[in-house]
Amino acid sequence: MKRRDFLKGCMLCGAASSLGLPAKKAWGSGSFEGYSEGMGVLVDLTRCIGCRSCEAACNKEQKLPEPEVPFDDTSVFEEKRRPTEKAYTVVNRYENKGGPVYRKIQCNHCNEPACLTSCFVNAYTKTKEGAVIYNPKVCVGCRNCMIACPFNVPGYSYSSATNPVVKKCIFCYDTRVKYGKPPACVEVCPQEVLTFGHRKDLIKMGHERIRETPDKYVDHIYGEKEVGGTGWLYLSGVPFDKVGFDTTLANEPIISNVKDFLGTVPMVLAIWPALFTGFHLLSTRNKGHDEGHGHDQSKSTREDSDNEKI
Amino acid sequence: MDTGFNWVKPMLLMIALAAIPSVSLGAGLPDRIALDSLKNLYDSVQFNHAGHIRLLKDCAGCHHHTTGNLVEDANCVRCHQNSSETKVVACRGCHAAQPFSAEAQRKKQAEMKLYHQDKPGLKGAYHLNCMGCHQKMGGPTGCKDCHPMNKTGEALYNTGSFAPKKTGKAAKEH
Structure with missing residues (x-):
């Protein structure tokens, strides 16, 4: 009788969850437009002269290590750089028909950050001010966020042998x-x-x-819609792909790719074990006594052999 | 006696007027302006106002619609076609030194319907105006061409006496 009640319960739960699924899915795919009072930065590439002052100021504000070359050295423009543990922002130079165009790279502080989504220890936070910050104390250094970020922003403290963590621009939040x-x-x-x-x-x-x-600008604000919108927005006088922007990114947040799927995970985790345990019990219902007997037998023979050894 | 020296005063005035450079249009026009809002990092810039007047002739080239010739920019003309000269013509009179402070943000929010929302701060106004023109007319465009760096500036940029011991070239050679 008891077993029958349990199986009934399982079936009821399964039915209830499958009915509840559409509602859950709708909740799961709801998008976040960003905090209404969130701050951001409009970057006008037509104005940048590549003086690297932003790099210098970031270095001092975030107490980053001494740079390899002075911040007024323009030889760094010979190669394309990306943010690292030692420099949360870097300026790159792109040669274009109308002369060089400079572009500052740092965390874009997405409305729906992929780094935050990918982090399984929940180190990341999107603050109401718009900053995407992280708690280095809980970071385990898995580097999932580095893979998830559509802009290749998070750096990694490869220099630390004992406690490597992710390092990136935090919008000077603290x-x-x-x-x-x-x-x-x-x-x-x-x-x-x-x-x-x-x-x-x-x-x-x-x-x-x-x-x-x-005439001065390309009619587009990069970051207004890309990956669900970013806190940092860009204006450019040349096509965005000419200054190193990934123009293939969709307007959907990265999380949308997996949101529907992830929405079903809690349901699966909660229901499936009970459901399949129920099926298992049902299918093995009549074999129960035989197997139990066999098991006891083997156990007793093992005990016998153990005794012989002693 | 008194009547004999009546000519002295006008004469002195004439000499005084002749001594003022012809480009100085009035007593209120400074020939040199010390731009020192970045003096924590750079020595103050001794801006040669008279020299720039001589070069540009037109005050409105820098001062927008506040003084000089009428504006021709289509956007400005919409409101400033018949604008007269304003009392405030100095850059700092309109362009705030701290354009992004919390206070400035609050003020901006309160005046959201004003056209001049996108007004650069003082530092931005100087540099955008100066650099834009210098690039076109071949003026100096390097940072230190206009303002030599002081010790605090060198520390910020890790340059001069604060330069990293391993320079870029030396590091590459290793």
């Missing part, structure tokens, strides 16, 4: 943005390439600049 101050790179920029403000206002501002001077 020291500045939390207190309403602009990030160090924004403050130091002489050309005001970087405009710090509310993300929704910056989008308007960007479109206004394009509208006013359509």
